[in-house]
Amino acid sequence: MDEAAIDSVSPSSMDADLDIPTAEGRFHRLALDQLRLMGLLTPDAKRSQIAEEYRLIKRPLIMNIDKKGADIVDNANLIMVTSALTGEGKTFSAINLAISIAMERDRTVLLVDGDVAKPSAAKRLGIKYETGLLDILDGSGMTVSKALVRTDIPNLRVLPAGKCHERATELLASEQMAKLMEQFSTRYKDRVVIFDSPPLLLASESAVLAEMMGQILMVVAADQTPRYAVNDALSRLNQDKIIGLLLNKYRPTFGNKFGAGYGYGYGYGYGNHAAETGVDSDSIAKSP
Template sequence: MDSIKQAVELARAAEVVHRPGVLSGSALAANGPLQRSAESPINEVRLRADHLEANRIVAYGTSGPNGRYYDMLRTQVLQEMDKKSWQFLAVTSPTAGCGKTVTACNLALSISRLPERSVLLVDLDLRRPAVGNYLGIDGNGGVLDVLEGRTPLSSAVLQASIGPNNMLVLPGSVSSNSSEWMASQTMGALLQTIKRDFRSRIVIFDLPPMLLGDDVISILPRMDAALLVAGVGSTTVSDIKECQRHLRRTTVVRVVVNKSTEAAGSYYGYY
């Protein structure tokens, strides 16, 4: 937890004082939307560089000066995950506005540029899904349609391409019962299917903010590791300490501190 302790110190130094029924898996098994291979024909979407850059998504290429920071984060995260043969990485933040979705999208795109790596980005923020908006992907279908049995996983997953690189994306959907879905057997079945059908890929899950409900702590036991994104100006010392309490049984591979090096012209710093 050294990285969390360093984030606590950074937040203290910045003197931030303001911060703005378990469902059964039987229906899933009966309808069988997750039994089809997700590596078969996948719908492709082309990402636009101008849209990505307007939304601070910069790690799709090697020419931008800010992309190198995400490449450094990518290398360190993959090194930690490879040591244990981990596949599932949860990305969360203490509260809203810390930049977790920007970090998840940039990290996924950075990994997609590695010739011997592949990645699946899953939007599991059922309270406020944003991956599709940041990437410029239509919000049709999504993870909730898969959970409710309306769409097979193989149809909901998209191949997002830009230049010679591509990654897979499972867009998000809004649910008024996000906590129940996170703890459900159906969600467990979905994650097991993703693990099986995408076993050669790193899977990044963009989760809701940790302190806004029990969604994250419900699903953390099903994740291999976590990446915590804090924000200078929006994350307090008490926020980080509360997250540390919930993350005691989860390996935190890195803590990203957004805008901590803003004066140097980069999007974030990390510890």
């Protein structure tokens, strides 16, 4: 049974934070109180600070998908969220971006836990299923429809990383992965696929994933990520991608009325011709 068949099935009488396998797929009810405690965006946030920040971040990404942005690229609905190093907030950002876009009336979102060596996106959402992306690729017979996890946010699906595999990079670089990405990109016109990727400087899988994406959002921790690390990470990306910089953990200084209250900045660029909007390039990263 393909994915279309599971969209019309609504589980009932389910407790919070519960994974339930069904004949049509798997379902997880998000524990919204726990997500809020972790600082994550929730569907009831409405006009909260974090909701407003991600409204600003997602808009240029959606415009690029609709071919209304500054540049047109293939697979613009495939978005990789990554960072140069660990601890910069890429998973936090990927989850929030996925939930924010899922709040759009005419979009559905698939959040893929693509950090296959150290997966954490599904875990942060309370999803306990072990099978996922790598199991689809390893020839064991797992299908997309069985691996997907539906959530009680109607437009949000999650694909866990799957069981650890010693040849994860080769699986991600395989022809089967290429076919899967084509399916993700073209099968549903309203679908946005967000990959939580490994850090660019620490894992070979990130370079493989980057080649398949249309848009890449690189998270940079303010006053933490060395500038040389940002430059090195950017140099590893193919310049035919739309590349955005997301300034995370930013705390505005006293008197900075334009930045007050906002912990994120978003810089938009295309290849080597990055044009920052709303983010001072000198504040993107400072060497220690």
